[in-house]
Amino acid sequence: MNHFDLKAHGLDVSQIHLRRCAAAAVLTLAGTLVCLAVGLLGGGCASSSGTASAPRPQAGRGVAEYRQLASEAHRAVFIVVNSMEALSHPAPSGSAVHPALAGFDRAFLQLEVTSVTARARAEAIIARGQAYFDEWKTQLSTNQFTAQAEQNRYARLLDHFDRVRQRSGEVRAEFRPFMTELREFRARMDRSPQVLDEEAARKELDGLITKGRQVLQTLTSVLTALHGAEAELQKTEMAKQ
Amino acid sequence: MKPRRNMAPFHEPCGKSGKRKAESGNTGASSGTKAMCMQKQMEALYEPTLSGSSRRKEAHSILTRSSEKRSEPRDLGCYVRLMGSWPQCRLLVLLLFLVLSLDAWTQYPTPPPPMTGPTVGASLRNAATATQTQAALVRKAAYDWGRRAVWSTYQVQQFQNDFNNMQLQFQSLRTQFNWVASYAAQTGRPQASNAVAELDAGLNVIAELFTFLQGQFNAGTLDRNTIVRTCRAFEEAMRQWERELKKNDARLSLIW
Numbered sequence: 001m002n003h004f005d006l007k008a009h010g011l012d013v014s015q016i017h018l019r020r021c022a023a024a025a026v027l028t029l030a031g032t033l034v035c036l037a038v039g040l041l042g043g044g045c046a047s048s049s050g051t052a053s054a055p056r057p058q059a060g061r062g063v064a065e066y067r068q069l070a071s072e073a074h075r076a077v078f079i080v081v082n083s084m085e086a087l088s089h090p091a092p093s094g095s096a097v098h099p100a101l102a103g104f105d106r107a108f109l110q111l112e113v114t115s116v117t118a119r120a121r122a123e124a125i126i127a128r129g130q131a132y133f134d135e136w137k138t139q140l141s142t143n144q145f146t147a148q149a150e151q152n153r154y155a156r157l158l159d160h161f162d163r164v165r166q167r168s169g170e171v172r173a174e175f176r177p178f179m180t181e182l183r184e185f186r187a188r189m190d191r192s193p194q195v196l197d198e199e200a201a202r203k204e205l206d207g208l209i210t211k212g213r214q215v216l217q218t219l220t221s222v223l224t225a226l227h228g229a230e231a232e233l234q235k236t237e238m239a240k241q
Numbered sequence: 242m243k244p245r246r247n248m249a250p251f252h253e254p255c256g257k258s259g260k261r262k263a264e265s266g267n268t269g270a271s272s273g274t275k276a277m278c279m280q281k282q283m284e285a286l287y288e289p290t291l292s293g294s295s296r297r298k299e300a301h302s303i304l305t306r307s308s309e310k311r312s313e314p315r316d317l318g319c320y321v322r323l324m325g326s327w328p329q330c331r332l333l334v335l336l337l338f339l340v341l342s343l344d345a346w347t348q349y350p351t352p353p354p355p356m357t358g359p360t361v362g363a364s365l366r367n368a369a370t371a372t373q374t375q376a377a378l379v380r381k382a383a384y385d386w387g388r389r390a391v392w393s394t395y396q397v398q399q400f401q402n403d404f405n406n407m408q409l410q411f412q413s414l415r416t417q418f419n420w421v422a423s424y425a426a427q428t429g430r431p432q433a434s435n436a437v438a439e440l441d442a443g444l445n446v447i448a449e450l451f452t453f454l455q456g457q458f459n460a461g462t463l464d465r466n467t468i469v470r471t472c473r474a475f476e477e478a479m480r481q482w483e484r485e486l487k488k489n490d491a492r493l494s495l496i497w
Contacts, residue, residue: 062435105470112474113481116446120485123442124435132438134431176449183453183471190464 062135063233066121066164067226070171073118074219076111080182081212083107087196088205097193108186112179119175122168122222133161136229153236160229167222174215181208355420362494365424369495372417373486379410380479387472390465400458400468407475408451415444421493428494436492443485447478 086100125132136157185208188195195201355367386403389395422441425433450471457463 109470109474109477113477116443116478116481117439117485119446120439120443123445124438127442128435128438131431132435135435179449180453184457186470187457187462187464187467190466190470191462 063226063230066125067223067230069118069121070219070222070226072114073111074216074223076107076114077212077215077219079107080104080111081209081216084205084209084212088202088209091196098196101189101193105186108182111182115175115179118219119172122171122175125165125168126172129165132165133158136161136233149239153232157229157232157236160225160232163225164222164229167218167225170218171215171222174211174218178208178211178215181211355417361424361427365421365428365493366495368417368420368424369486369490369493372414372421373483375410375414375417376479376483376486379407379414380476380483382407382410383472383475383479387469387476390468390472395465395468400463404451404454404458411444411448411451418444425493430494432492433494436489440482440486440489443482447475447482450475450478 083100083104087098087104089100091098185204188201196205355364355371358364358367386407389399389403418440422437425437454463454468454471457467
């Protein structure tokens with residue numbers, strides 16, 4: 001009896017197992033089909049983009065980006081100047097390393113990284129000159145305005161660009177020697193950590209702080225010019241709409 | 242061996258190590274005999290192998306030479322003996338390593354030009370991919386250099402090797418990027434040319450770190466901590482540059 005029951009029970013289990021297998025197979029097949037469909041659609045999207053033209057940069061993006069880079073560089077220089085001011089205070093007696101040195105190192109590394117893009121942008125604007133402006137002026141091309149209005153906008157934007165370019169030149173002139181002297185000063189501290197106790201080193205540090213403030217001024221002037229250019233572009237966009 | 246943070250100055254006077262070597266080398270008469278043996282083995286090692294024509298010439302001139310000079314078989318035997326004994330074999334391996342490694346150092350392949358595609362856009366894509374790969378290599382080289390420079394055993398020779406290696410990698414990056422620039426110029430879009438000018442200027446700014454290290458080294462004031470910090474700056478700046486390159490995809494007319 002037990003044997004018979006078990007046999008019957010075994011038959012039921014096998015039926016259930018077969019049904020489950022069939023369901024799993026159907027699900028797997030459906031999943032594969034869905035995946036294939038998604039893959040084909042995705043592939044279609046990728047191939048269609050290959051034939052399309054390059055995406056147009058957003059209007060005023062170049063100006064906004066440069067403004068962001070300049071403000072990041074401004075912040076980085078500001079932190080470095082602050083940390084140098086902290087270094088200029090005498091260290092507490094008995095400490096081998098100045099307590100503000102770690103903060104200065106962090107700020108200096110950040111400035112090294114941040115300054116690359118900001119300085120590169122300034123260099124590119126100076127090197128390309130009027131050709132750089134071509135990217136900006138593409139945003140003025142519209143048929144909705146009269147020739148006179150278009151010409152006025154062009155002249156105003158060119159004026160802004162010239163200002164940005166001139167101030168970028170000042171940033172370049174100030175930034176490079178500042179970074180060079182900063183690196184040399186930090187290397188001197190590597191050789192003798194007590195160098196800050198010397199009068200000459202203190203004078204050098206004061207000089208660096210002054211130069212840092214000059215860099216901050218030039219960056220502020222670039223930021224002002226960029227704000228003007230951005231406002232002009234926004235006005236153009238609003239007029240278009 | 243753990244890296245020491247408080248390290249001795251990077252520039253150690255050369256005389257010191259030389260003196261130490263001289264002192265340690267003077268250990269007695271037996272060492273002198275050993276040195277003579279070694280010298281003989283070295284002479285045997287550096288004796289040029291004779292080509293077939295030379296052997297023929299020697300066979301012709303064999304009568305005119307003294308019996309001491311007719312020592313080719315003995316020298317060959319010396320080779321056999323040298324290979325047979327373990328310390329001498331080690332010396333041979335060491336010499337080969339030194340000689341081969343010196344030659345191997347300067348063998349850097351110039352980067353091949355990127356694959357030219359059927360269109361300017363395709364060529365530009367290939368060039369940009371090669372540039373991104375090379376930029377990652379430069380960043381990795383800076384990272385590795387910084388890790389090596391932390392060790393207290395880091396010496397001037399190693400610095401020079403690392404510096405040269407880094408310069409070569411950077412030069413390769415420039416070469417690859419120049420391809421991007423030339424293809425971007427062919428597109429005739431001001432956006433692409435502006436992006437190239439920005440990226441090129443970025444490389445110039447990063448290259449200032451080479452000038453700085455070179456200046457410190459030439460002045461004899463380079464410290465290991467300075468190297469470590471500069472390597473970190475290199476690495477981070479390169480990471481930033483790579484980010485800029487990717488961000489400029491649209492301006493460079495790169496369609497992926």
